[in-house]
Amino acid sequence: MNVFRLTGDLSHLAAIIILLLKIWKSRSCAGISGKSQILFAIVFTTRYLDLLTSFISLYNTCMKVIYIGCAYATVYLIYAKFRATYDGNHDSFRVEFLVVPVGGLSVLINHDFSPLEILWTFSIYLESVAILPQLFMISKTGEAETITTHYLFCLGLYRALYLFNWIWRFYFEGFFDMIAIVAGVVQTVLYCDFFYLYVTKGWFSRPYRL
């Protein structure tokens, strides 16, 4: 464990909690892409199946359980409890254009042609594009609530910190996973436009406008 991975995980956890609390407290999921949240639930489910097969550490197991729990709780709040506030018209990204190519790629390019490894690879590739429906929705509505921008900032920051974690691990441990690294770079690049606006526009005060 190194400082980049720890802060990355905490940033990811913060993002997940921020979103869940925002929906729960405001009793509304306006401006939130339910499709992205479904994709994240799929990402965690397909990546953390090893919860059933291997124990790495208490930290590892706890975080995985929390991620999966919060992901499904968020999907439940969006599509069941606060369904009336779900903005389906603006959440119109065709996720099949993501899932199908990602599924195909994970069968073609992976480290090992075993079910668990292919599912892990699928989850890595899917996570790199899972935020697109949310970014697409914001570009359609032209704005986002301030709390949603903080959620996106933490979410984007987590994988950027993981990039530093992989540099650290390559240098100190000789560990690197090309699939995770390439997908992580793609994932972080997708946030660049948003990061630029988040930092320059300083719109902590007013809604995020494209």
Add this chain to the structure above:
Amino acid sequence: GHLIKHKDEL
């Protein structure tokens, strides 16, 4: 570089 595959990352 050599690749160590241990899934200890989240």
